[in-house]
Structures are given as structure tokens and as C-alpha cells.
Amino acid sequence: MKILLSSVIVPHPDIEEKIIEKVNYDFVFVPNEDEETFLEEIKSADAIVTADKKIDADMIDSMTNCKVIVRQGIGFDSIDIAKAKQKGIYVCNVPDYSVEEVSEFTVALLLMLARHLNVYAEHVRKGIWDIQSVYDIAGYCPMRRSSTQTLGIVGFGKIARLVAKKAKPFGFKIISFDPYVSKEVADSMNVELVSLDTLLENSDFITINAPLTEETFHIIDKEAFKKMKKTAYLINTARGPHVCEEDLYEALKGKVIAGAAIDVTETEPLPKNHKLLSLENLIITPHAAFFTKDSFEELRKKAMEEAIRVLDGKAPLNCVNK
Ligand SMILES: NC(=O)c1ccc[n+]([C@@H]2O[C@H](COP(=O)([O-])OP(=O)(O)OC[C@H]3O[C@@H](n4cnc5c(N)ncnc54)[C@H](O)[C@@H]3O)[C@@H](O)[C@H]2O)c1
Secondary structure, three states, X not given: OEEEEOOXXXXXXXXXHHHHOOOOOEEEEOOOOOHHHHHHHOXXXXXXXXXXXXXXXXXXXXXXXXXXXXXXXXOXXXXXXXXXXXXXOEEEOOOOOOHHHHHHHHHHHHHHHHHOHHHHHHHHHOOOOOHHHHOOOOOOOOOOOHHHOEEEEEOOOHHHHHHHHHHHHHOOEEEEEOOOOOHHHHHHOOOEEOOHHHHHHHOOEEEEOOOOOOOOXXXXXXXXXXXXXXXXXXXXXXXXXXXXXXXXXXXXXXXXXOEEEEOOOOOOOOOOOOHHHHOOOEEEXXXXXXXXXXXXHHHHHHHHHHHHHHHOOOOOOOEOOO
């Protein structure tokens, strides 16, 4: 049986070759830009592994042997999963390759906001050597020790739980809104489950770590900002459309909340000259939370192992079109 790999994140398939050496399957690597060969090879491949290839109904129709398509990543909108299901082809993803990274990045943004590291660093670069330079005009010191602060987490899944575990030792009280998680799970981590309103009203820092669904689209909007403390900070490392960007701009400009840090935006990349870029109380990073050498290596390894698992006749770990 044959495994086909063609992927923008694999310039050279060294990691995959090491895994395939141990099993008895043929392996074909097609450089990502060679679309013509890819279209030819999918016809006879038994397993296909890719990060970015759009796999539509016509392509799936042309597959004669395929048993599994593995997407190297979390999202799978690039693949026609219904068509694949019709043909009895599993579509699988790798949902957990970057939970360490995203949780760490979230906590890094939390501490950066809490201690105004970005502001101090910028001030020193401009020649301002003054610990009080982060005070607001009313002479208010915006920094508190973590043990006086409440962190509110929207969603309490894999990433959120690691955020809680990593933030806890700093002393934060942690509350979470997740209608699908049991009290037992939250209790076991010393996290209090609360309503969204209670979270918005009581948190000093709010981080969004829920999936993007109809329910969570614009979960943070004008009304939500109004419920938040004036001193609160918002962190979004989930998906841009969780936050209504227009309302975020108004809330930050009008000092409805103190500040925000976002790794994701409604449009990515954020267009040059976008008005969010003009805000001093907003940190923006380029959807980078998931990215380390280790997360990419784990992603490539897990994707290839999933393909082999299915060819071995075992059930896939992460099928998205059951
Ligand atoms: N910035 C990045 O690089 C990056 C990388 C990976 C994942 N992410 C984002 O992080 C999100 C969370 O990932 P995860 O691995 O923790 O997912 P997960 O599936 O393990 O957890 C999601 C949690 O959100 C909860 N949830 C669902 N609907 C909700 C709602 N309406 N309100 C509150 N909670 C709700 C679920 O019950 C679940 O507990 C992903 O969906 C993705 O959008 C971002």
C-alpha cells in the first residue's frame, strides 16, 4: 500500500521517512508545488497526508484506493469531508499538536499585559527610564500582584486547562465559562465554573480558548466590553471572529477596558494601516501561538502515524467525518 505526502510544511520528508522505515508501506513524496504529479498520485494512493492541499469532490472521485486523508493541522475545511465519507474515506486531523505552545503563549501574553513589559521596553527604547511611566493620567498604577487578580477563561478544553495549570502558580484566582464541561472536571483543577456574565464582570484578565462556532462568533462584543472592568485586559489566542473587531477598537480607544493582546484577527494577515494597529493599548501577534520547532515536528509525526494506523486496519484516533 502507498502513502502519499505533499505539504507546504514539509520541504524534505526526513521525519516521515524515519517513521515509514519501520513499516512495510510504499512512500511517495511530491514537492508541494508539483500539483500535476499530486493529482496523478492521489488516484492510486491508499493514504494521503497534507497540510494545505484543497481536496474537493472531483479529486475524491478520482481516488480508487484511498482509505484515509490526514490533514496536518486542526482545521479541515480544505477537504470535502462529506464526499470523503460517501466513499468510505476517513478524514483525520491532528487536534493536539500545539496545546503546549498555545497555552504557553497565552500565559506569556497574560504576564506581559500584567507587568506592562511591552510598554516599558518601548519607553526605554525612546529614552524614558521611569518605572512610573505606565501610570495613567490620574496617577493610577495599573499593576497588581497576580495573587490579587482573577483570570477568566472562556472555554475549558485542552488549551484552557493548561493555561489554568500554568497560571495557577503565579497566584491568579481562576474562573471559567464552559457550558459543556462538568463541575467535577473544573473542581479537580481548583477552577470555578461561572456564567459568562459573572466571568466578564469579575475578571481582571479574560482569555478566549474556545472553538469558533455559531455560539462563540462575536462572543466578545460591545455589550460584553461594557460588562468588563475598566481595568480589565482581554487576550485572544483562539480565532479572530470570537471578538467583534469594530467593538474592540471602540472599547480600547474609549478606554472601556484597559487593553488587549490578540494573536488572531478577523482578517489575516491584518491589512497594513488597519486601524487596530494605531492603538497603543493593543498587542497584536501574527497567529503565531502554535508555532515552535517542536510543535511542527509533533504535527508531522502524528499525521504520518495516523495514516499508518488506518492502513494497519486500526481505528483512527482523530476522525472528523465518522
Ligand atoms: N492561535 C493559535 O495558533 C491556535 C492554535 C491551536 C488552536 N487554537 C484555537 O484554540 C481553540 C481551543 O483549542 P483546544 O485544543 O483547547 O480545543 P478543545 O476542543 O480541547 O476545547 C474547547 C473547549 O471550548 C468549549 N466550548 C465549546 N463551545 C463553547 C461555548 N459556546 N462557550 C464556552 N466554551 C465552549 C468546549 O466545551 C471545550 O471544552 C481552538 O478551537 C482554536 O480556535 C489557536
